[in-house]
Amino acid sequence: MTLLGPAEIRELAASLGIRPTKQLGQNFVHDPNTVRRIVRAAELTGEDVALEVGPGLGSLTLGLLEAAKTVCAVEIDPVLAKALPGTAARFAPEHADRLHVIEGDALRAEVDQEPTALVANLPYNVAVPVVLHLLATLPSLRKGLVMVQKEVADRLVAGPGGRVYGVPSVKLAWYATSKLAGKVPPSVFWPVPNVDSGLVAFTRREPPAGADRKATFAVVDAAFAQRRKTLRAALAGWAGGPDVAERILRAAAVDPGARGEQLTVQDFARIASQRQVRA
Incomplete structure (x- = not known):
């Protein structure tokens, strides 16, 4: 197999x-060593069905074909989608039959496989929605390694108390544990972006026991919409008034004077559950 260079x-x-x-958001990886690094960090086995979003010209696809049982590639650009099987046949003929291409938007396309791992160089402008959507709609996904803008990577893996901790951090934590898996320089892409990229590794876990995802995410959105305000004030509209918000917060064992950036996903889930109890 030959990986793609410049x-x-x-x-x-x-x-x-x-x-x-x-x-x-097309920035194509042209460095074989970066592809090998991503595939190695993804820790795929011969039983994994890898889901790749935005395969582009096929740089990462070729590396995944060697490591996974099947590669399901979702590509929104019809020209690139139609060309990908030919690229696989040319550069990885011994593994080309492992490729399954879906033409469409990853936020809407129907994935007719049961992928176990998301491994992708995600377009910067849709990275967070794509990750959260796929985790919500594909319960077979057990792990992932995604390359995103470094700033987005930092937000996704951030823990409570930091300035970059916010909605993406909490919502990813609902589905999975996550960590930074390295930084990728602009020089490995064509065209060269003006920002660094970061690798985020995640492993699915069970959500907070007894919690409702939509209800919890509604609390998260309300809390961070006015992140400088106390939760008593920030959740007033969501709860039906500041006094109601305070009662719900105290029942959930959360300080009404705290701010959203101080709470864990478990805290948000308890708040949502208390509102449902009092509804």
Whole structure:
């Protein structure tokens, strides 16, 4: 199998008439060592069905084909989607039959497989919605390794108490434990982005016992919509008034004078549960 370097990437793009667009967040990896690093960090086994969102020209796809039982690649660009099987046949002929391509938007496409691992270089502009949507809709996903903008990576893995802790942090924590798995420099992409990228590894876990996801996420959204306010004030609209919010918070063993950035996902789940009890 041959991984794609700068020459192969530019040759493929030229043959397809592809010019990377910011609208689709297209930055193609052209460094084989980075691909190997991502695949190694994903810790795939021969039984894994890898889900790749935004395979582009196929840089990471080729590495995944060697490591996984099946690679399900979801590509929104019809030209790239149609070209991907040919790229696999050319550069990884011994594993090309492992590839399954779905043309469409990952936020809407129906994945007719049961993927066990999400491994992807995600477009910066949709990274968080894609990760959360796939975890919500594909219970078979047990783990993942995604490359996102470094700033987004920091937000996703942040714990309570920090300035970057917010809605993405809490919502990912509902589904999984997560950690940073390294930084990726701009130089490995074409075109070169003006920001660093980061790798986020996650492992699915059970959500807080007895909690409702939609109800909990509604609390999270309300708390961080006015993150500088105390929870008593920030949740007033959600609860039906500041006094009601305070009663719910105290019943959930949460200080009404605290702020959302101080709470864990378990705290938010308890708040949501108390409102349901008092409804």
